[in-house]
Amino acid sequence: MRRRGPALEPLLLSDEERATLTWWARRASSAQALALRARIVLACDGPDVPSIVGVARELGITADTVRKWRRRFLAERLDGLVDEPRPGRPPTIAVDEIEAVVVATLEEIPKNATHWSRSSMAARSGLSKSTVGRIWRKFQLKPHLVGTFKLSTDPLFIEKVHDVIGLYFDPPEGAVVLSVDEKSQIQALDRSQPVLPMMPGMPERRTHDYVRNGLTTLFAAFDTSSGKVITSLHRRHRAAEFKKFLVKIDREVPDGLDIHLICDNYGTHKTPAIRAWLAQHPRFHMHFTPTGSSWINQVERWFGFLTDQMIRRGAHKNVQALERDIRAWIKNWNEDPKPFTWTKTANEILDSLARFCRRISGAGH
Missing domain, CATH: 3.30.420.10 (Ribonuclease H-like superfamily/Ribonuclease H)
Structure with a gap:
């Protein structure tokens, strides 16, 4: 007989929290990491306490990931999903400031440019360029990159x-x-x-x-x-x-x-x-x-x-x-x-x- 672990603490959402998480999960412009965390918490919601493994299988992720963000939300609620705590000096940037940078990056276009740079976002947000860069890395945002796609118009x-x-x-x-x-x-x-052939410390050159x-x-x-x-x-x-x-x-x-x-x-x-x-x-x-x-x-x-x-x-x-x-x-x-x-x-x-x-x-x- 398999040994069961300690019972999980129920994760119960308020109406306001559920509305916010649903918005994060469904909004097309949400950062992928934030959207995934929101989906994890929504899947764990309820007095019946869904199993960690079941939620992981449903979302196609590892059980450790579900366990981490479930525990984080129980400890810090919505704030725990936006920014991970770091060792050392407490963060000096408010959650609202971080969200403002993420939302502006995803939903706005700067004046006289086709995309944001660290300098233009720093000027808009009042944060330093290095802080903007850290926020973008945290949420995997890369305004300077662009991909291509083409949708088929074939009627069949x-x-x-x-x-x-x-x-x-x-x-x-x-x-x-x-x-x-x-x-x-x-x-x-x-x-x-x-x-010119490759040499130690020097790539092939042509x-x-x-x-x-x-x-x-x-x-x-x-x-x-x-x-x-x-x-x-x-x-x-x-x-x-x-x-x-x-x-x-x-x-x-x-x-x-x-x-x-x-x-x-x-x-x-x-x-x-x-x-x-x-x-x-x-x-x-x-x-x-x-x-x-x-x-x-x-x-x-x-x-x-x-x-x-x-x-x-x-x-x-x-x-x-x-x-x-x-x-x-x-x-x-x-x-x-x-x-x-x-x-x-x-x-x-x-x-x-x-x-x-x-x-x-x-x-x-």
Whole structure:
């Protein structure tokens, strides 16, 4: 029989506390850390005393995290969630001042600038630049950074997501699933002067300028179950080259196996010549990703490995040297292939995108 620990003290919220925590948890502009702490306390609310492990499982965090913020709230109530106590001299900044900086960073734009700097926020708040910097680090706010995104406008977005993700999680029997795409315009670049090798205390150094020595295109079909890759290099990027690549796939995949290809919506994949060839090869089945959604195609991640490990820092005096190095890298990959583990279900992806859209002003419904 398992030994039970000491009984937990009930965490009971007042109406005002519950309203504040709900606002912190749901407000789109809340700092992630503060929103999570609010959700922890809300999940622990009630006379029935929910279990620590149950709350941790519900929120997808560790039991220690739940235990820490539950205990902090019982000791200090709402103030305990905003700022952790530090050893040494007591803090001289009021909680209201910290919240004002966080809210202004998330919800306001400074005059004559597109984003806050430590100097502009210090001038607005009356705090020092170093204090502003500490608050931003505490709540993981980085006004100087910006990311990019693009939402698909494909009218069949939901259907295509379910189709592609279904192939990842439940591939058909007696078939191979290949994630296919082209990495076009790979440049054979050579530096204008020799690269200086890395030395102790000094990184590898190279000139900022380079010489272009031609282009090549890599066609790749990534086997989602084994990680092996079928590839072909061509100097041009047309439907004719894609058809040649399909012929190579047909030749290399054992007879008796159906072939499910996951492709993007590039025009060369849908020409009359390609459709005619596919009609003559019924074991091929095409599955198209939603427009603007290359992230769903696993071969794109494989292209990232190739770029980081070989292309980006490579130096090639001609296209032949570039293609030779690409073939050697692919040969080495296929000697020890590594499939990718896809973890997000179609419903999880769609739910995540729905939450993201609700945060975007003017995104619609």
